[in-house]
Amino acid sequence: MKIIKETLNMDSNGLLIYYDIYRDLSINKYNGVIQIAHGMIEHKGNYSYIANILSKAGYIVAINDHRGHGDSIGGDIFLGEMGENGFELAMQDMHNLTKLLKATYKSQKFILIGHSMGSLLSRRYLQEYEKEIDILILCGSPSPYFGTTLGILFLKLCKILGFNKIGKNIAYKLSFLSFNAKYKKNDNLNNGKVSGKLWTNRDIDEINRHIKDNKQSFIFTINSFINLLGGVKKVFSNYPHKIQKPNMPILFVSGEDDACGKFGKGVFKAYKHIIKQGYINTKLSLYADARHELFLELNKDEIIDDVLHYIKQH
Numbered sequence: 001m002k003i004i005k006e007t008l009n010m011d012s013n014g015l016l017i018y019y020d021i022y023r024d025l026s027i028n029k030y031n032g033v034i035q036i037a038h039g040m041i042e043h044k045g046n047y048s049y050i051a052n053i054l055s056k057a058g059y060i061v062a063i064n065d066h067r068g069h070g071d072s073i074g075g076d077i078f079l080g081e082m083g084e085n086g087f088e089l090a091m092q093d094m095h096n097l098t099k100l101l102k103a104t105y106k107s108q109k110f111i112l113i114g115h116s117m118g119s120l121l122s123r124r125y126l127q128e129y130e131k132e133i134d135i136l137i138l139c140g141s142p143s144p145y146f147g148t149t150l151g152i153l154f155l156k157l158c159k160i161l162g163f164n165k166i167g168k169n170i171a172y173k174l175s176f177l178s179f180n181a182k183y184k185k186n187d188n189l190n191n192g193k194v195s196g197k198l199w200t201n202r203d204i205d206e207i208n209r210h211i212k213d214n215k216q217s218f219i220f221t222i223n224s225f226i227n228l229l230g231g232v233k234k235v236f237s238n239y240p241h242k243i244q245k246p247n248m249p250i251l252f253v254s255g256e257d258d259a260c261g262k263f264g265k266g267v268f269k270a271y272k273h274i275i276k277q278g279y280i281n282t283k284l285s286l287y288a289d290a291r292h293e294l295f296l297e298l299n300k301d302e303i304i305d306d307v308l309h310y311i312k313q314h
Contacts, residue, residue, distance in 0.1 A: 002026050003055045005048070010096060015083075017093050018071040019064035020044050022055040032109035032134075032311070033101050036063040037094055037125075039116030039140065039293075040228070041080075043070030043215050050295045050304050057308055060105055064097050066090045066121070068224060070215055080218040087231035091124045098132050111311055113137040116260065116292065117228065123235045123274070130243060135314050136250045137307055140258060140292050143266020144236045144273075145229065152229045155222055164222045171225040179259035179292075199259045200292045236273060243278045249314040250274060250282040253303060255290030283310075 002025040009016040034054055036047050044063040051061040065072040067090050068082035077083050112133050114122030119138040158167030183198035189207055197207050210216045254267040261267035264286050271284040294303045
């Protein structure tokens with residue numbers, strides 16, 4: 001067994017999108033290709049643990065840094081700024097990576113895994129490129145946001161009036177800081193101050209690693225928040241095309257203590273929305289006590305094993 005990781009890049013209208021590919025060089029025939037879409041305000045490096053496990057199981061694993069995240073920055077695109085129409089372009093970047101993977105590793109089963117914002121991007125991907133996917137795994141899926149349209153209008157008004165900083169701070173407080181409300185009294189991880197990250201994980205070592213990582217310590221710009229809310233609105237709308245693969249295996253995994261998924265209630269709404277679109281082979285698994293970052297959680301091995309078992313079953 002010899003797992004290697006290659007870091008490569010691809011051009012996206014002048015922006016270099018960086019991606020990692022993990023594979024076991026001792027394997028002659030792979031079981032499939034797994035593409036992972038990471039979440040908001042993080043990067044591809046957080047997925048090395050699950051990528052190595054999936055590679056050892058015989059899969060080629062690829063994950064890119066979304067624009068405005070990790071190493072996929074340059075020019076007008078910086079950490080937290082995904083650019084105009086950034087959510088849609090991030091989804092297109094994912095599809096471009098898919099095309100590269102399919103051109104290189106032909107006739108392979110293709111699995112898409114999306115975490116958090118990556119699960120939203122993956123559901124948007126499903127709307128546009130359903131034919132590419134054989135199995136879809138959605139982890140830490142956000143709840144549908146109440147007042148999404150109003151939020152977009154408010155942030156656009158702030159942008160027009162030049163209140164960009166005020167707008168982005170309000171959006172940040174209504175999202176991330178509200179997620180941490182349940183844990184705030186026990187959150188002194190940032191040198192004795194509130195870190196705002198205790199809602200993400202029960203593994204304190206992982207949270208401390210995030211706090212020290214400047215690639216996970218930024219805030220979205222007002223433009224990126226507008227794009228994100230626009231993406232949420234599309235994802236939770238009726239699908240624009242008649243679905244062609246109603247029996248596609250789709251698995252939602254979420255922590256019962258994940259504030260982003262409203263402690264199971266919000267992710268259940270996301271699960272029901274997918275079924276309503278006609279995907280009848282959809283399953284939801286909730287993990288007791290687990291929070292948001294399931295693939296880095298205390299019980300990550302259990303969760304990854306369940307995901308791998310699901311992939312092998314289908």
